[in-house]
Amino acid sequence: MHRVAVVVVLPVLSFDVSIPLMVFNSVADYEVRVCTARPGSLATVGGPAIVVPDGLDTVAGADTVIAVGSGGEQAPPAVLDALREAASGGARIASLCTGAFVLAQAGLLDGRRATTHWGLAGDLATGFPAVDVQPDLLFVEDGGIYTSAGAAAAIDLCLHLVRLDYGAAVANAAARLAVVPPLRPGGQAQFIETPLPPERGTSLAATRAWALAHLDRPLTLADLAAHAGTSVRTLTRRFHAETGTSPLQWLLLRRIDRARELLETTGLSMDHVAGRSGLGSADSLRKHMIARVGLTPTAYRAGFTRVPTA
Structure with a gap:
């Protein structure tokens, strides 16, 4: 305990x-x-x-x-x-x-x-x-x-x-x-700008939910903007106002978080973990895990796995 x-x-x-x-x-x-x-x-x-x-x-x-x-x-x-x-x-x-x-x-x-x-x-x-x-x-x-x-x-x-x-x-x-968000990095600002009511629609919550459901895809700013029905410039402005970070930085953090869960709860190979989380390759997964978590994927799995690896 x-x-x-x-x-x-x-x-x-x-x-x-x-x-x-x-x-x-x-x-x-x-x-x-x-x-x-x-x-x-x-x-x-x-x-x-x-x-x-x-x-x-x-x-x-x-x-x-x-x-x-x-x-x-x-x-x-x-x-x-x-x-x-x-x-x-x-x-x-x-x-x-x-x-x-x-x-x-x-x-x-x-x-x-x-x-x-x-x-x-x-x-x-x-x-x-x-x-x-x-x-x-x-x-x-x-x-x-x-x-x-x-x-x-x-x-x-x-x-x-x-x-x-x-x-x-x-x-x-x-x-x-x-009933709170699973991850808000410590470096995020205390102050999150509250935007004025947008010209069309409400917030980008639906677009963020859509992105989470498609993390295995190579999502771009244009993809996110198309889903939100707005321009890339407006998407970027509203996204930062609602989350305190840029769309691509938010996507990267979500991909790393997905990779961590897969490493903990599955026996998937590193290439499969990278693919399902949208990080591309095992080398890319390794680079981002070391930069963000301070551990290689193998070391992270050994320390936090909740099920036996295959």
């Missing part, structure tokens, strides 16, 4: 506490416990009180420690000590939203890139000049320490951690249970 300790620091939103519980508890291989400096009933910001049963001794036995809450206020010294000890002991450390302030107060973000909710990114940068604050990103990893922006970005980070631990298929299953 991979043990996750969620450290709650007041003030906190009940929603932020629920995110790691929702994501990690959907995977059987995690054991999740919520703890705080003073266990018991805790008041939340604008919501119902929550009961946190465990104290900070829970942190000592955790493989992943996630700081939640604080709103930018000072965390109790006992929390900071527990986080420092966990980091020095080799635990994976993460924060959701304003939990980044807690990690910064513990000195764990000094010299590292980090992010938090865009509304408080300036305060984080001002209060902790040793931290390289990235105000525009959904989540950031630096030296094994992970920080996320607020709300949905916290879900993205938790799903990313599941993906690192158990692969794309398990993370995508957790995303389906949460």
Whole structure:
């Protein structure tokens, strides 16, 4: 079992506490416990009180420690000590939203890139000049320490951690249970432009769904534009406004994600995996897997396979 300790620091939103519980508890291989400096009933910001049963001794036995809450206020010294000890002991450390302030107060973000909710990114940068604050990103990893922006970005980070631990298929299953997109890269901007109502039609959601169903084809910008019934220029503008990335970059990420699932859940040859995901050849598959995931397809399959290979 991979043990996750969620450290709650007041003030906190009940929603932020629920995110790691929702994501990690959907995977059987995690054991999740919520703890705080003073266990018991805790008041939340604008919501119902929550009961946190465990104290900070829970942190000592955790493989992943996630700081939640604080709103930018000072965390109790006992929390900071527990986080420092966990980091020095080799635990994976993460924060959701304003939990980044807690990690910064513990000195764990000094010299590292980090992010938090865009509304408080300036305060984080001002209060902790040793931290390289990235105000525009959904989540950031630096030296094994992970920080996320607020709300949905916290879900993205938790799903990313599941993906690192158990692969794309398990993370995508957790995303389906949460009814959220299976993959939003950490480098995606917090701000996604909301376009004006288009001249024709609504959004490009139908075109993206069509592309996902035809990833094995060599799709071009002209193909996507033809399906959407618009020009390539208008397609590119609207696509970026809706997703924060270009159509071709989005397609590449989806192809890599499809390849990862096929590597995990089938015994297909590398050429067949490349063909079904639209990456062309085994050499192309290898190049993109190393660039995006840091592993060769063979190494990835060995580490994340969920069924015996043929």
